[in-house]
Amino acid sequence: MFGKVWAVFRKDLLIELRTKDSLNAMLFFGIVVLVVFNFALESARDSIREVVPGVLWVSFVFSGTLGLNRMFASEKDNSCLQGLLMVPMDRGIIYLGKMMAAAVFMLIAEAVIFVFTLVFFNLTVWREIPWLILVFFIGTIGFTAVGTLLSAISVNTRMREVLLPLILFPVVLPILVNAVEATRIILNSADYGSLRLPLTIMSVFTLVFGVVAYLLFEFVLED
Amino acid sequence: MSEPTELIEIRGLAKYFGRFAALRDLRLSVRKGQFIALFGRNGAGKTTLLRILAGLSRASAGTVSVHGCGPGAARGEIGYLSHNTAIYLDLTALENLRFYARLLDLPADDAELEDRIALVGLAGRSHEPVRNFSRGMQQRLGIARAFLHDPAILLLDEPFTGLDQAGTEFLQNYLRGAHAGGRTCLMAIHDAPVGYALADRLVVINRGGVALDLARGAVTLEDFQERYKALAEDR
Numbered sequence: 001m002f003g004k005v006w007a008v009f010r011k012d013l014l015i016e017l018r019t020k021d022s023l024n025a026m027l028f029f030g031i032v033v034l035v036v037f038n039f040a041l042e043s044a045r046d047s048i049r050e051v052v053p054g055v056l057w058v059s060f061v062f063s064g065t066l067g068l069n070r071m072f073a074s075e076k077d078n079s080c081l082q083g084l085l086m087v088p089m090d091r092g093i094i095y096l097g098k099m100m101a102a103a104v105f106m107l108i109a110e111a112v113i114f115v116f117t118l119v120f121f122n123l124t125v126w127r128e129i130p131w132l133i134l135v136f137f138i139g140t141i142g143f144t145a146v147g148t149l150l151s152a153i154s155v156n157t158r159m160r161e162v163l164l165p166l167i168l169f170p171v172v173l174p175i176l177v178n179a180v181e182a183t184r185i186i187l188n189s190a191d192y193g194s195l196r197l198p199l200t201i202m203s204v205f206t207l208v209f210g211v212v213a214y215l216l217f218e219f220v221l222e223d
Numbered sequence: 224m225s226e227p228t229e230l231i232e233i234r235g236l237a238k239y240f241g242r243f244a245a246l247r248d249l250r251l252s253v254r255k256g257q258f259i260a261l262f263g264r265n266g267a268g269k270t271t272l273l274r275i276l277a278g279l280s281r282a283s284a285g286t287v288s289v290h291g292c293g294p295g296a297a298r299g300e301i302g303y304l305s306h307n308t309a310i311y312l313d314l315t316a317l318e319n320l321r322f323y324a325r326l327l328d329l330p331a332d333d334a335e336l337e338d339r340i341a342l343v344g345l346a347g348r349s350h351e352p353v354r355n356f357s358r359g360m361q362q363r364l365g366i367a368r369a370f371l372h373d374p375a376i377l378l379l380d381e382p383f384t385g386l387d388q389a390g391t392e393f394l395q396n397y398l399r400g401a402h403a404g405g406r407t408c409l410m411a412i413h414d415a416p417v418g419y420a421l422a423d424r425l426v427v428i429n430r431g432g433v434a435l436d437l438a439r440g441a442v443t444l445e446d447f448q449e450r451y452k453a454l455a456e457d458r
Contacts, residue, residue: 007325015313018352074311078361083309083368085279087326088299222281 004089008097009104015074016105022070026109030063031116038120048121053183055121057176059113060136061143064106065165068147071102072155085221095148095217099210102144102151110136123187131186131195138199139179142206146171149213153220171209178202230255230376230407231276236285237431238271245271247431249285255375258398258408260418263428264455269411270305272428273378276409277303289376302374306384308365310353316340316364317349320371327372343367344393359390366397377401379410383417395421415451419444429454 016022037055044051075081084094114136118125125132150168154160169176178198185195231253238246246268253259261269274280275287278295289297310319317336324331331339340349343363353361362385370377379398383391398421402408412418419425419439425447427435434454437447 004326007322011311011314011318011322014318015311018313074313077312078310079305079307080309080311082279082303082305082307083323084326086277086298086301086303086309086369087323089326093326222279 005096009100012101022067026063030059030113033059068151071151091218099148135182142175145210239283258422260422261411267428268431302369303378304369305380312354377408
């Protein structure tokens with residue numbers, strides 16, 4: 001099974017490396033959001049560590065949504081999704097491969113956006129980086145677990161660019177709120193023990209969303 | 224347990240899209256090795272029937288059995304080709320086949336896949352991105368993709384759409400070879416002479432059901448065209 005998930009993931013990666021359709025848009029959009037916040041928060045320089053978690057996750061989520069909107073675009077061309085569905089295999093494999101690809105694209109975009117954030121807001125976070133990576137990773141897996149399923153639902157609709165965020169954001173809210181809270185704790189206090197609650201909530205929601213999305217994926221692809 | 228005599232058995236098949244009935248009470252039996260040409264005007268239900276047989280769409284009512292089981296369970300025995308080739312434009316021909324071979328658990332190495340590509344007339348083009356291919360070349364690669372796992376049943380939805388003369392001849396010869404090799408074929412087509420030349424059974428779908436079902440030997444092309452035209456005009 002993992003070989004097939006890897007094949008779907010590798011195919012998406014190869015297409016993205018050639019076209020750079022998603023990553024370019026995600027990076028551009030994420031950095032533009034940062035630039036806007038950089039000017040807007042000029043007067044809040046003294047308490048910048050308090051507001052950066054929100055800025056970061058707004059930027060991650062907006063750029064991630066752009067990527068998710070493109071996730072099934074290559075499958076729509078030439079009815080490639082139909083070719084995938086004709087393969088006698090568990091259709092959850094398609095979901096897992098696509099989710100892995102979406103998560104990797106989003107993590108790459110997040111890494112770049114994060115570096116720009118450090119520069120724009122003049123932050124030093126060497127000590128906090130392992131914890132931040134953990135929060136970014138869980139948050140991104142949770143976000144893409146739901147996003148991949150909803151992207152598959154919205155790809156055949158006329159207003160998919162509008163529909164996806166409308167149905168995605170309310171569902172992933174528990175993960176996002178706790179991701180912002182966890183990031184705030186990491187950047188503002190050395191009390192990493194208080195990270196337990198937001199990380200647990202994020203992990204539980206990620207697991208539940210992932211399992212439910214995997215099980216539902218087969219049904220959203222049928223007409 | 225004895226093998227069922229019919230490879231495909233369709234009884235009382237119906238498919239509704241909202242209140243519109245694309246298929247209603249459709250009955251059809253297909254024996255192993257038969258080549259059926261499905262005719263019918265646009266919207267008659269040909270594509271819907273093929274999609275249900277391929278397990279891509281769920282029937283609203285009725286039963287469909289392929290080899291005694293549901294179409295979803297028989298996907299490994301079915302090759303489905305429509306005018307949409309299910310080929311990734313940003314991958315090369317070889318990468319496309321390699322990808323599908325991995326998903327199908329085929330132990331195909333690159334040399335074997337290159338042979339497949341050569342077999343559909345694309346020798347020397349394996350490492351080119353499909354985006355550079357003409358429509359006919361993409362359709363040829365689509366054939367290699369759809370039949371990569373040597374399926375026993377070929378479902379073809381207007382496979383000649385957009386093909387030039389050479390491509391049409393190639394596909395006709397390919398399908399004749401598949402039929403001669405014992406494959407069972409169901410092909411939706413508008414071109415009566417081509418369908419008549421390839422198939423050994425002619426079925427016309429009208430208003431979501433089978434309106435005409437004839438062995439090719441029982442009717443001349445002219446007679447069939449006349450009867451098909453009369454049905455098509457009967458709205």
